[in-house]
Amino acid sequence: MHKPSASRRLLPATRALLIQLIMLVINLLLAWLVSQFAGHDYPIMLFVLIQATGACFLAWRLGMAPWWRLIHLFFPLAVWGMVQLHVPSGVYLIGFLLSLTLFWTTFRTQVPFYPSYLAVWQQVLALMPSRPGLRMIDIGSGLGDMAMHMAQARPDCQLVGIEVAPLPWLISYVRARWRKSSARFVLGNYHKLDFQEFDVVFAYLSPAAMPALWQKAEAEMRPGSLLISYEFEIPGVVPTCQHPVGEAEKSLYGWIMPGSQT
Numbered sequence: 001m002h003k004p005s006a007s008r009r010l011l012p013a014t015r016a017l018l019i020q021l022i023m024l025v026i027n028l029l030l031a032w033l034v035s036q037f038a039g040h041d042y043p044i045m046l047f048v049l050i051q052a053t054g055a056c057f058l059a060w061r062l063g064m065a066p067w068w069r070l071i072h073l074f075f076p077l078a079v080w081g082m083v084q085l086h087v088p089s090g091v092y093l094i095g096f097l098l099s100l101t102l103f104w105t106t107f108r109t110q111v112p113f114y115p116s117y118l119a120v121w122q123q124v125l126a127l128m129p130s131r132p133g134l135r136m137i138d139i140g141s142g143l144g145d146m147a148m149h150m151a152q153a154r155p156d157c158q159l160v161g162i163e164v165a166p167l168p169w170l171i172s173y174v175r176a177r178w179r180k181s182s183a184r185f186v187l188g189n190y191h192k193l194d195f196q197e198f199d200v201v202f203a204y205l206s207p208a209a210m211p212a213l214w215q216k217a218e219a220e221m222r223p224g225s226l227l228i229s230y231e232f233e234i235p236g237v238v239p240t241c242q243h244p245v246g247e248a249e250k251s252l253y254g255w256i257m258p259g260s261q262t
């Protein structure tokens with residue numbers, strides 16, 4: 001069986017950190033050589049540009065996804081810009097704490113927050129069985145818009161959203177109260193749920209999450225219940241249905257669990 005290389009076995013965030021560190025060492029070595037042999041330091045802007053382009057190049061060579069290459073390119077430039085602006089150190093702390101609550105565990109789950117939108121929800125509604133009393137869950141419910149829309153469109157169903165990141169969960173919880181939505185929001189990890197309780201499971205996660213999601217769905221979902229994923233397919237598992245939504249190349253995929261029909 002093909003084994004992933006050592007660098008690919010690391011989490012992307014760990015690889016990204018290593019790339020920046022390796023590039024920093026190379027850059028410092030270069031700066032030292034220039035000062036030894038040319039007798040002058042190279043300008044800080046050149047140092048920043050070498051760091052940015054070098055890290056971006058390494059990320060490309062090590063097979064990191066395109067958005068990571070962009071992060072490598074812009075991160076050193078952003079650090080330099082912030083230093084130039086003399087931003088007070090408290091701002092970094094606030095930014096760090098906000099990111100931590102918003103992207104809590106993204107490092108481990110590899111599923112960042114980005115919301116789905118109306119065209120997706122309308123397509124999900126079209127896929128949902130019409131019988132009343134369905135229990136549906138949005139696993140990774142973000143700010144709660146998806147579940148609240150479903151709860152409004154299908155008042156006969158029970159809508160639950162589960163979110164692992166505290167800040168989005170808190171926002172969804174407060175918004176649901178404010179709007180008097182019947183959708184319920186739970187703070188937690190969907191891996192700890194039993195999918196048997198649900199007739200419809202909706203996921204908008206990431207390619208990295210899909211194989212484990214399928215294992216869980218196969219083991220726990222009842223025959224005839226429906227797993228829906230926006231944008232991300234399950235490798236090697238043919239969907240029961242596929243509907244293009246909005247932008248080209250993105251689809252909603254549905255899998256009906258084998259057994260009797262809903």
Ligand SMILES: C[S@@+](CC[C@H](N)C(=O)[O-])C[C@H]1O[C@@H](n2cnc3c(N)ncnc32)[C@H](O)[C@@H]1O
Binds near residue numbers: 145164
């Ligand atoms: C792409 S967003 C989708 C948000 C929402 N479902 C929507 O359609 O707008 C994915 C969300 O899943 C959350 N998430 C990732 N892994 C999770 C887990 N194991 N349990 C619960 N939430 C998770 C992330 O924090 C993120 O907010």
